[in-house]
Amino acid sequence: MTHTVSxxxxxPAKPSVGARFDTALGWSPRLGPNxxxxxxxxxxxxxxxxxxxxxxxxxxxxxxxxxxDISLLPKSFTLRNFEAATEQGxxxxxxxxxxxxxxxxxxxxxxxVFAAYSLSRKKxxxxxxxxxxxxxxxxxxxxxxxxxxxxxxxxxxxxxxSLRGSVLAxxxxxxxxxFSIFIMSEFMKEIxxxxxxxxxLDGVGEFRMLFTIILPLCKPALGVIGIxxxxxxxxxxxxxxxxxxxxxxxTLTVALSVxxxxxxxxxxxxxxxxxxxxxxxxxxxxxxxRSMIRGITSGATKG
Amino acid sequence: xxxxxxKPANTQAPPRPGGPVQQRKARRNNSQLLAIWLFLxxxxxxxxxxxxxxxxEGIRLSFFKVQPFLxxxxxxxxxxxxxxxxxxxxxxxxxxxILGLTQTLGALVVGFALALLxxxxxxxxxxxxxxxxxPVVTALAVVGEIWRILYFPTADGPLNxxxxxxxxxxxxxxxxxxxxxxSIAVVGIWSGAPYNMVIILAGLTGVDRSLYESAGVDxxxxxxxxxxxTLPALRPSLVIVLTLxxxxxxxxxxxxxxxxxxGPAGSxxxxxxxxxxxxxxxxxxxxxxxxxxxxxxxxxxxxxxTQLLAKRKAAR
Numbered sequence: 001m002t003h004t005v006s007x008x009x010x011x012p013a014k015p016s017v018g019a020r021f022d023t024a025l026g027w028s029p030r031l032g033p034n035x036x037x038x039x040x041x042x043x044x045x046x047x048x049x050x051x052x053x054x055x056x057x058x059x060x061x062x063x064x065x066x067x068x069d070i071s072l073l074p075k076s077f078t079l080r081n082f083e084a085a086t087e088q089g090x091x092x093x094x095x096x097x098x099x100x101x102x103x104x105x106x107x108x109x110x111x112x113v114f115a116a117y118s119l120s121r122k123k124x125x126x127x128x129x130x131x132x133x134x135x136x137x138x139x140x141x142x143x144x145x146x147x148x149x150x151x152x153x154x155x156x157x158x159x160x161x162s163l164r165g166s167v168l169a170x171x172x173x174x175x176x177x178x179f180s181i182f183i184m185s186e187f188m189k190e191i192x193x194x195x196x197x198x199x200x201l202d203g204v205g206e207f208r209m210l211f212t213i214i215l216p217l218c219k220p221a222l223g224v225i226g227i228x229x230x231x232x233x234x235x236x237x238x239x240x241x242x243x244x245x246x247x248x249x250x251t252l253t254v255a256l257s258v259x260x261x262x263x264x265x266x267x268x269x270x271x272x273x274x275x276x277x278x279x280x281x282x283x284x285x286x287x288x289x290r291s292m293i294r295g296i297t298s299g300a301t302k303g
Numbered sequence: 304x305x306x307x308x309x310k311p312a313n314t315q316a317p318p319r320p321g322g323p324v325q326q327r328k329a330r331r332n333n334s335q336l337l338a339i340w341l342f343l344x345x346x347x348x349x350x351x352x353x354x355x356x357x358x359x360e361g362i363r364l365s366f367f368k369v370q371p372f373l374x375x376x377x378x379x380x381x382x383x384x385x386x387x388x389x390x391x392x393x394x395x396x397x398x399x400x401i402l403g404l405t406q407t408l409g410a411l412v413v414g415f416a417l418a419l420l421x422x423x424x425x426x427x428x429x430x431x432x433x434x435x436x437x438p439v440v441t442a443l444a445v446v447g448e449i450w451r452i453l454y455f456p457t458a459d460g461p462l463n464x465x466x467x468x469x470x471x472x473x474x475x476x477x478x479x480x481x482x483x484x485x486s487i488a489v490v491g492i493w494s495g496a497p498y499n500m501v502i503i504l505a506g507l508t509g510v511d512r513s514l515y516e517s518a519g520v521d522x523x524x525x526x527x528x529x530x531x532x533t534l535p536a537l538r539p540s541l542v543i544v545l546t547l548x549x550x551x552x553x554x555x556x557x558x559x560x561x562x563x564x565x566g567p568a569g570s571x572x573x574x575x576x577x578x579x580x581x582x583x584x585x586x587x588x589x590x591x592x593x594x595x596x597x598x599x600x601x602x603x604x605x606x607x608x609t610q611l612l613a614k615r616k617a618a619r
Contacts (some may be wrong), residue, residue: 001528021512022512023507024419024505024528024532025419026515027422027530028589042421045431046431050437052449052450055452056449065473067455070461110345114346115342115345117342118338118339118342118343124339137354140357141601143575145354145595147361147591148356148358148361148592148595151357151360152353175349176349176353208341231440235444235557237442240525254444256444256445257448266521271448271452273448277445278442278445281441293501297501297502
């Protein structure tokens with residue numbers, strides 16, 4: 001916001017030049033009815049979007065037995081919900097989630113970087129077809145192919161092994177994500193060819209080219225596919241559900257609904273579980289927030 | 304594409320055929336070709352195993368009556384007929400479209416309002432923007448559990464007590480057949496609007512400030528300014544993002560499954576939950592596969608159509 005606001009008083013109907021034109025709605029930076037209105041609206045927005053989270057945190061630490069007891073501050077602070085969560089094996093589910101998210105994200109990023117390198121820095125016969133196939137994978141999310149995918153996971157064609165019940169049954173399917181490949185190759189395309197040509201004259205091979213020349217220039221894109229990939233894996237619901245052999249294979253997000261249907265556990269334990277499922281994504285978001293915003297806006301302009 | 308031009312050796316007119324330089328180049332091209340395919344192998348393997356084999360298998364199953372121990376029987380288009388004549392699938396289709404449109408449009412309107420309110424470089428605004436983005440980064444399953452608690456249908460449930468202060472009667476929310484679908488839509492808007500806000504904010508910063516200024520000089524009202532300057536500037540980037548979001552919403556599953564599971568009395572059954580309960584709970588894999596293929600074809604056509612339209616517009 002520019003601070004070179006003209007000191008002329010705002011005349012009615014004719015706003016003064018300056019900060020009034022910094023925002024689409026012409027919010028005034030000075031104290032007045034306009035500012036008060038904006039603050040009131042901001043408080044309202046905060047309540048709508050953030051207070052439910054405060055309620056979860058409070059509920060997770062509260063000695064409550066029914067959703068009607070939820071308040072913004074715990075009435076009687078307790079860690080009992082987390083003890084009960086331990087008894088319900090929630091930490092095991094959290095571990096499942098973390099293993100799946102870590103392994104899945106690592107695989108997905110590696111696969112995407114490799115594929116993007118080939119697709120963006122090279123020209124080869126059949127490239128258009130490969131691009132088309134990558135696009136196709138984006139049209140085949142777990143939801144649409146869920147039923148046959150669960151059959152495939154139970155009996156891998158040619159190999160004849162079953163992945164069901166193993167973390168690999170979630171990690172491998174999320175490894176291929178067209179969105180991530182596209183973001184990465186869009187970014188790699190922007191790197192000038194001269195850099196690569198110069199390195200090639202020095203006799204740099206393909207692997208070193210990718211890891212020491214190209215990748216260091218792609219850090220922003222790595223951040224973008226990192227956070228989007230994490231959100232994508234963490235958000236998986238149907239896949240861990242069909243990949244599980246028995247409920248102990250569930251990830252935390254899936255286990256929450258099992259917990260909810262268990263009448264012996266109160267909402268406090270459920271909220272403790274929700275809090276546990278929220279914290280990792282919250283941390284990743286706080287660290288990679290810029291990448292998140294960059295990813296959203298670049299997607300918006302590219303379409 | 305700015306990649307180095309590595310044409311196949313035979314298309315180049317060689318100055319000295321078979322010369323040492325040429326040989327080295329050919330060898331390099333060969334090794335490059337090898338590298339290209341090596342780098343594509345992981346994606347190809349995973350894609351084949353977890354995308355294309357399931358897709359082909361799904362299409363195949365959609366033409367069969369699937370019976371685990373008796374063997375599959377080819378039934379032609381019977382499964383498709385079964386889907387298209389099933390009342391519950393048709394109801395689910397209606398719910399899917401209503402839910403998709405409400406969520407997409409609602410998230411657009413709320414996202415736009417948020418962007419207008421929170422536009423600016425002040426640090427307090429930045430903090431607020433970061434905070435209200437939380438619903439987007441929270442897993443849908445968690446969002447669902449949160450809202451199930453907020454929507455607790457007794458008069459002293461969290462949301463109902465707020466409505467009580469405002470003098471509004473307690474609502475059944477997810478438990479009422481006529482409120483459940485809208486309650487799900489609200490959750491979708493809540494978790495989708497901040498995402499749109501970020502897109503719209505990026506668009507707002509791109510609006511030429513001098514246009515606002517000259518509009519001010521001309522005595523335009525705030526409303527006219529929004530209508531004739533801001534909206535036209537935002538439209539190109541928004542239209543395609545939203546169309547794609549609307550198409551994606553056709554296959555929304557998690558929020559419905561977590562919030563209501565399709566109930567009460569099927570009032571929130573969407574295409575995906577119907578398909579899921581047929582395929583996994585009733586083991587009617589053939590019919591469920593046909594429903595999946597139909598969904599795939601529809602989303603494919605709509606997406607390709609949108610992209611083509613967008614390309615044609617951009618080319619013009």
